Amino acid sequence: MTSSAATTPTAATPATADTDVLRYTAFTSDPSGGNPAGVVLDAAGLDEQQMLAIAAEVGYSETAFVTAWDTRQRRFTLRYFSPLAEVAFCGHATVAVSVELAERIGTGELVFDTPAGEIRVGTVADGNGAVRATLTSVPTRSRPALDAEVDATLAALGWARADLDAALPPHVAFGGNEHLVLAAGSRARLAELGYDFEALADVMRQYGWTTVHLVWRESDDRFHARDPFPVGGVVEDPATGAAAAAFGGYLRTLGLLPASGVVAIRQGEDMGRPSDLTVQAGPEDARVRVSGHAVPVTG
Structure with a gap:
C-alpha cells in the first residue's frame, strides 16, 4: 500500500459530481451480501488526488478506476483506492469491474494491468445468466x-x-x-x-x-x-x-x-x-x- 493523505471533497463540490461511479457488491449473488466496491470505468482524466477523493466519498473499502482501455485486446489499466490510500491490488473490486465489463463487451478473458502486475480474469455466464469471474493472481x-x-x-x-x-x-x-x-x-x-x-x-x-x-x-x-x-x-x-x-x-x-x-x-x-x-x-x-x-x- 502506498501512503497518501486523503483529500476530503466539500459539500458544494462533491468529488463524484462529474464522475459516473457504479456500485457493485462482489463475491455474492445477493445485493445485501458481499463486499461493495465502487467502479469508475472512465478515469483516464483523473489524477491521484481526484481518485482518492472519489474513493473517500464513495466510502467503500475499495473503488477501482479504469484509467486506460483497449477493447479490441480486452486489456485495461486499473488502479485501486481505499478511502485513505492507494492499494496495489484489490480482488473484490477486480471481480466487480470484470462483471461490469463482461456485461458491456461480452464474456471471455480480460487482462488488467495493475500496480501489482498483470491480472487475467476469466468471465463466464452461469446457468442463471449471472456472470462469474475468476481472477488469476500474481505469483504468491x-x-x-x-x-x-x-x-x-x-x-x-x-x-x-x-x-x-x-x-x-x-x-x-x-x-x-x-x-x-x-x-x-x-x-x-x-x-x-x-x-x-x-x-x-x-x-x-x-x-x-x-x-x-x-x-x-x-x-x-x-x-x-x-x-x-x-x-x-x-x-x-x-x-x-x-x-x-x-x-x-x-x-x-x-x-x-x-x-x-x-x-x-x-x-x-x-x-x-x-x-x-x-x-x-x-x-x-x-x-x-x-x-x-x-x-x-x-x-
Missing part, C-alpha cells in the same frame, strides 16, 4: 511470521497465543499485497472480533500489511475468514479476494491444499454480509485463482 509467496509481528498483532486484537490453531502457523502471505494470516482455534474466537483500531493500524503500517487475514478451519477444504482493514479506514472487509489469493499460496507453501486444490472461504457472515470465495491452487503453480459473482448494489 508465504513465510513464517516473526514473533514480534505476531505478538504486536495479538495485542491489538486482544487475542492470546492460546487462541490460535497450532496446526496453522502464522505467516505473512502475498497475493498482490501482503497479509498476516492468523488461524483461530475455534469458530467462537473468530466470531468475537473486537479490536483496537488505531493500534492494529499502526502495526499494519509498520509491517506493510493490507489486511490481517483471520481464519478458522471448518474442514480441509472449507474455511471461515475475517479481514480487519484499519489502514484503509475500514473496520472490516466482508470479502477479500487479494487475501484469499494470498491464503491459497499459504496453504500451498504448507502443503495443506486438499487433493482437489479447491478451497471454499466463507467471509462476512459475522458482520451480516455473507460472501463466498472459491480458491483454486496447485502444488506447482505459484499463481492462485479466486472466483465469485458480483451484482449491482440496489437501494
Whole structure:
C-alpha cells in the first residue's frame, strides 16, 4: 500500500459530481451480501488526488478506476483506492469491474494491468445468466511470521497465543499485497472480533500489511475468514479476494491444499454480509485463482 493523505471533497463540490461511479457488491449473488466496491470505468482524466477523493466519498473499502482501455485486446489499466490510500491490488473490486465489463463487451478473458502486475480474469455466464469471474493472481509467496509481528498483532486484537490453531502457523502471505494470516482455534474466537483500531493500524503500517487475514478451519477444504482493514479506514472487509489469493499460496507453501486444490472461504457472515470465495491452487503453480459473482448494489 502506498501512503497518501486523503483529500476530503466539500459539500458544494462533491468529488463524484462529474464522475459516473457504479456500485457493485462482489463475491455474492445477493445485493445485501458481499463486499461493495465502487467502479469508475472512465478515469483516464483523473489524477491521484481526484481518485482518492472519489474513493473517500464513495466510502467503500475499495473503488477501482479504469484509467486506460483497449477493447479490441480486452486489456485495461486499473488502479485501486481505499478511502485513505492507494492499494496495489484489490480482488473484490477486480471481480466487480470484470462483471461490469463482461456485461458491456461480452464474456471471455480480460487482462488488467495493475500496480501489482498483470491480472487475467476469466468471465463466464452461469446457468442463471449471472456472470462469474475468476481472477488469476500474481505469483504468491508465504513465510513464517516473526514473533514480534505476531505478538504486536495479538495485542491489538486482544487475542492470546492460546487462541490460535497450532496446526496453522502464522505467516505473512502475498497475493498482490501482503497479509498476516492468523488461524483461530475455534469458530467462537473468530466470531468475537473486537479490536483496537488505531493500534492494529499502526502495526499494519509498520509491517506493510493490507489486511490481517483471520481464519478458522471448518474442514480441509472449507474455511471461515475475517479481514480487519484499519489502514484503509475500514473496520472490516466482508470479502477479500487479494487475501484469499494470498491464503491459497499459504496453504500451498504448507502443503495443506486438499487433493482437489479447491478451497471454499466463507467471509462476512459475522458482520451480516455473507460472501463466498472459491480458491483454486496447485502444488506447482505459484499463481492462485479466486472466483465469485458480483451484482449491482440496489437501494
